[in-house]
Amino acid sequence: MAGFLFPDEIKEIRLSAATHNPDSGLPTWLIVFALAMGGFGIGTGEFAIMGLMPNVAQDLGVSEPQVGHLISTYALGVVVGAPILAILGAQLFRRQLLILLMPFYALGNLASALASNYESLLLFRFIAGLPHGAYFGVAALVAASLVPVHKRAKAVSQIMMGLTLALLIGNPLATVMGQSMDWRYAFGFVGLVSLLTAVLVTLFLPKNPQEQRHSPLSEIRAFNKPQIWFALAIGAIGFAGMFAVFSYLAPTLLEVTRVDAAWIPVALVVFGLGGFVGNLLGGWLFDRLQFRAVGVILVFSAMILSVFPSATGSLPVLLVVCFLTALMVALGPALQTHLMDVATGAQTLAAASHHAAFNLANALGPWLGGMAITAGFGWQSTGYVGAATAVAGLMIFLVAWRRPEPVPEAR
Template identity: 75%
Template sequence: MGGLVSNPLNYAKAPYLMSSQSQEAPYSPARITLIVFSLAMGGFGIGTGEFAIMGLMPGVAQDLGVSEPQVGHLISAYALGVVVGAPLLAISGARLYRRHLLIMLMGAYAVGNIASAMAPGYGTLLAFRFIAGLPHGAYFGVAALVAASLVPVNRRAKVVSLVMMGLTLALLIGNPLATILGQSLDWRYAFGFVGTIAALTGVMIIVFLPLNRDEVRQSPFSEIRAFNRPAIWYPLAIGSIGFAGMFCVFSYMAPTLLEVTGVSPYWIPIALAVFGLGGFVGNILGGWLFDRLGFRSIGLMLLWSIGMLLLYPYATETIWTMLLTCFLVALMVGLGPALQTHLMDVAHGAQTLAAASHHAAFNVANALGPWLGGMAISAGLGWQSTGYVGATTAVAGLAIFMLAWRQQATAGGETEVAVSQER
């Protein structure tokens, strides 16, 4: 799950985003708008597909004859697909034209979700959710590079953030809509809806994004060599572990509302929309805070996350405190743009692979959170225990941040400290 909201200065210093398109600006403003909208539509579909099952957990469990924690494993299977697919597809597709790669990735995403809608049982659905997750990270990485190549340097941050806004709008709009659709008809229709969006995105890319035969294609082996540095691995580790707490709470929010808060199922889409609003606000605040405080902002957001996740178990008794806390926990999404911007600052020579791996890291969190929360629930600790489990992962993320801060202080030139000093 992570957005790209960054300081334009970072883009000005990022030659990996340079292309003949960005210098010559061959496309009209209307054409650029259509391309960016098409890419954002793909982000909206992927975000909806990733999170839809969280609001449909009780219905899926009843239909397939499994427990809610077992449904949580479906979330983990998708996330593991992202983790596996992001680096592999980014590397294997490095020599393809970006237009062709985006079309292939959206086609694969459509197939994976339509297959999920038609899955006859739990085992096959588990496999199809893994397959559906494979194109996720590579799509966002390539889409960000395509969007940045369309406009001059001083407009790149804005246009890339517009593409990534599709993901946050999926939390705010797509996920509640999929939940309502699943509750009104059947949970399978939600995945059919996502597959349709993915197919439509592929068609829009074919129609609106021209093939640029002058596009510079990268060597996959050069990116692999440049990727293996602590400055890259630390922010990926922070996202993988520190962000797991949000997914731990979010994944089991629907059954918590039913079993602990004691509300009707009709409150679930409302709670999901409130959570999505918190994610939307957090995405904006995370970029704003990073622009002002640099790498330190990540530590502050992790401290905030620990406090909100510890508060969550005490807020589940009433719907109003639950809604407020869901909004506050969702502000953790701000870690996404902050970590992405920091990663872009330090991933010299490995930007394509790093951009895809950023989303893989957040889906490690998406796999880890539901798995740990499911273990706590299955052990009889109650639905509220997801808050304590999440706070523990945030503490671990803070510990990794401290190690990264120490490494950064000694590394000198390629750190965010040096970048901040140049500003």
């Protein structure tokens, strides 16, 4: 349906897969490791503040919903930076662009670690978000080009594994670091990982003179396809529910479940484990169901998020629901691979915009959740907010799914 491809588009995707990796003397897994390391650093930088929300609020003298605005500001940086940097970098080789993006990310996070007040931290979180989407988009294209076409979703999920390992390991580690020392050390750690990634990409990702590049204007022209916009809308709205819950998980544990702060890293590990499994599940589902996998994931997500509020009174039940909620990460590789199918001629811009859309979700989720909390509905109301956005995403999916297939032109 929405994943229809013209013959020439299929040819371009297969050509990319066949030509990216010239003989470099290095195994492919080293390239994947280097790219996933960047995902680990970016994921840790994005999510660290969620586990440290009470610490940041106390240190800067602001409320926890105001700390939620730091999350939204970072997400806004991703939304702004992803298309701009993708367009500006369209004429660069992907290796060059990746090497430039990671020091940029390091700079934003090291500046965040040194922020003197709330206002300067808002600015630095925006700057840190700028290279996020372009990095993940380009890294996913590189990963997909390393394997046969029918294994692209799995390859993309391997790159995204760095992001889910950030949920599983990086975020809890940053939380413990922030609780035992200072929240600023978490962002310093992210800066160092980002610089290490730049070194690894330089060493392991070979140059590819045959790589197809597009002019910025051609990328923009090719981007104007309904299938692309539907996919981006699904990510921006349908994925917001996970962030509505995750962003306020720490205060929910403290204020509703009423457990000791030492349980926050444990809950984050459980959430991260769910994200890790969900990431692999998303690639597996898409390789088998194609675009239909997105609908399956959204239906499951709406069901689990609607259960979240009733689970907050019991720690064991809440941990189980946290794991199930994090399976929503499966949307990532599924939508990313779908965009590769429908965005021929604008793959760099579309791949980067995919992460911009997901960070719109990262901004929308905490904002809507914060509104519900401020209105007096309680910390647990984020689950109902999340279920509503998942249903909205499902409605967009159904519109996209029922849209008539384009009729191929005579070639």
